[in-house]
Amino acid sequence: MIYTVTLNPSIDYIVEVDDLKLGDLNRMKRDLKLPGGKGINVSRILNQLGADSTAIGFLGGFTGRFIDDTLREESIKTDFVMIEDDTRINIKLKHGDETEINGLGPAIREQEADALVQKLAGLQKNDIVVLSGSIPPSLGGDFYERLIRVCQDTGAEFVIDTTGEALMKALVHKPLLIKPNHHELAELFGVTIHSEEEIVTYGRKLLEAGAKNVLISMAGEGALFITADEVYHANVPAGTVKNSVGAGDSMIAGFVGTLALHGDPIEAFRAGVASGSATAFSDDLATREKIEQLRPQVTISKR
Ligand SMILES: Nc1ncnc2c1ncn2[C@@H]1O[C@H](COP(=O)(O)OP(=O)(O)O)[C@@H](O)[C@H]1O
Numbered sequence: 603m604i605y606t607v608t609l610n611p612s613i614d615y616i617v618e619v620d621d622l623k624l625g626d627l628n629r630m631k632r633d634l635k636l637p638g639g640k641g642i643n644v645s646r647i648l649n650q651l652g653a654d655s656t657a658i659g660f661l662g663g664f665t666g667r668f669i670d671d672t673l674r675e676e677s678i679k680t681d682f683v684m685i686e687d688d689t690r691i692n693i694k695l696k697h698g699d700e701t702e703i704n705g706l707g708p709a710i711r712e713q714e715a716d717a718l719v720q721k722l723a724g725l726q727k728n729d730i731v732v733l734s735g736s737i738p739p740s741l742g743g744d745f746y747e748r749l750i751r752v753c754q755d756t757g758a759e760f761v762i763d764t765t766g767e768a769l770m771k772a773l774v775h776k777p778l779l780i781k782p783n784h785h786e787l788a789e790l791f792g793v794t795i796h797s798e799e800e801i802v803t804y805g806r807k808l809l810e811a812g813a814k815n816v817l818i819s820m821a822g823e824g825a826l827f828i829t830a831d832e833v834y835h836a837n838v839p840a841g842t843v844k845n846s847v848g849a850g851d852s853m854i855a856g857f858v859g860t861l862a863l864h865g866d867p868i869e870a871f872r873a874g875v876a877s878g879s880a881t882a883f884s885d886d887l888a889t890r891e892k893i894e895q896l897r898p899q900v901t902i903s904k905r
């Protein structure tokens with residue numbers, strides 16, 4: 603079974619305006635409320651790909667109920683710890699460009715945190731746990747380490763999609779997959795990256811530090827898959843970008859779901875890129891049809 607863990611879910615409130623005027627009244631042209639948060643997005647795409655998952659994490663208040671209801675309507679299994687405080691709302695402003703304002707996240711009490719750790723204690727050897735997104739400040743920066751310890755005690759594999767120190771600290775525990783984008787990769791090492799060669803150099807350092815598979819996404823510029831033996835490049839399919847929120851999560855879901863279902867890492871890479879682009883070309887996350895339509899357009903070449 604695949605478990606996705608979203609410590610800090612959100613309602614993604616997508617707001618479109620024609621021409622953003624700061625300090626003035628703006629009227630929305632269109633708006634959309636979606637269940638969000640990185641692990642939740644992974645579960646929604648896994649569901650499209652026919653891979654079963656259970657979405658867990660913390661949900662609270664009216665915002666939390668909306669997310670749980672929406673996932674259940676899509677027949678996605680959920681097992682969240684229900685908390686006192688409200689789940690956050692993240693604003694995704696489309697005004698020609700994409701501007702995002704993400705909330706800090708709710709207060710999480712000690713008993714609520716313990717309840718989540720307890721849920722993972724029943725993991726089994728062949729399970730995969732996808733740990734995704736920011737950590738609400740009230741949990742403390744080392745909460746992922748606590749969850750990784752549980753994965754290791756039970757023998758479950760884990761994937762981690764977060765940034766900065768939390769990601770670097772996780773590497774020594776040998777995550778099945780990490781997927782920084784090229785900007786996050788540069789930030790991790792405090793450098794500016796100018797070429798694909800440099801991306802590969804720093805990507806390899808993540809492998810050496812312990813990651814089993816490294817994907818580096820580069821939005822519309824394609825993606826790199828760096829393994830112990832090879833480096834592969836994928837192009838992105840042609841299409842019109844509608845909403846790239848969740849593209850990275852979709853890529854992780856495409857990779858992990860395909861690897862779990864078929865065991866072929868190159869096909870998993872192809873499915874990851876097709877899923878990411880299918881989401882970028884959609885208002886909401888990608889549908890199965892859109893992913894299947896794009897999959898043959900992804901060409902993978904050895905570097
Ligand atoms: N502008 C785009 N055109 C086509 N595909 C895109 C675009 N933006 C994102 N994608 C797809 O989604 C994947 C992840 O996107 P990226 O923006 O790099 O990740 P993140 O959302 O984590 O920053 C890319 O590898 C690509 O397949």
Ligand SMILES: O=P(O)(O)OC[C@H]1O[C@](O)(COP(=O)(O)O)[C@@H](O)[C@@H]1O
Nearest residue numbers: 638639640692735736848849850851
């Ligand atoms: O936990 P964070 O880092 O604040 O990110 C949460 C946001 O990321 C998303 O999961 C989208 O992530 P990606 O665009 O990186 O795939 C949104 O649904 C959510 O609003």
